Amino acid sequence: MMAFASTYLLWLIAVAVYDFRERRVPNWLVLAGAILALATLAFGSPLFDNGWRSSLFGAAIGFGCLLVFYARGLMGAGDVKFTGALGLWVGLSGLVPIWIIASLMAGAHSFLWLALKRWPFFPRLTLMLAGPSRTSQPGVSDGRLRIIPYAAYLALAAAAWMVWERQS
Template identity: 60%
Template sequence: MLWLLFVTVHDFRQRRVPNWLVLAGAAVALAALAFGVQPFEVGWTSAFLGAGIGFGFLLLFYVLGLMGAGDVKFAGALGLWTGLSPLASIWIAASLLAGLHALACLALRRWPLAPRLAIFLSASPAPITGATPSGRARFIPYAAYLALATVAWMFWGRQS
């Protein structure tokens, strides 16, 4: 949970997820697997499938210039924690949240009722890290929404 909180705050504030944060989450996930204290009862096979599919699927969006590299790497590390089975529902929930974010940005651009909220939602990354392969700035913190969707899965999705 603490790792997900750090990712969420960092991504919302800076619109990027640093490598050290992704690597820390992946290292702790591997240690949890190695010592048999994985909290979601995920085995090695499911963890590596989750990491590979999480990374590989979102890599397509990075190649198309629609997503940042930190989002992709975070999805891979997240897959180590959750395994393969919950990834689809986490992606769907995160995508719905990201879609609501985009709609709120468009609405606030058209009807500037809350200028501070508009600035927060459309904050661009720092100039050094804002460069993307397509040259477009990314303003939706997708890793944060993946983390929030994972927290929701941890509390409600695992009940079934």
């Protein structure tokens, strides 16, 4: 079980770093997390005392709810897929507090970016919050501005929730 916990944390760190740096989460990273979550369930040692039903429900609800935001152009597909994989790990009961924490962090990110854009006291911080330029990146064709690394905030919130859950 300790090996699964370490793997889970490494996966969360990889997602957070990738999303902060690139403002995207690659499919291979999402798939790796989903396969690992399914492996913990198959071996009968889920990290958070959730069974198949809870995990699959968490994945479906997480994916389905964020799919609405993606369809409206408000979120990237990687965020949606990552949330589905995260739901496999934590189930619906874990996904709700993670969503709340991540949404508060993403809101703070957005507020800070907007404030710094309006009052440019720290131009480097403003650029860092905005993320990499989309015009210079291969494979990005939609041209949408992706300021909020939501999957990264979900990953950070999930890591914090895991530590909190294990201590209580």
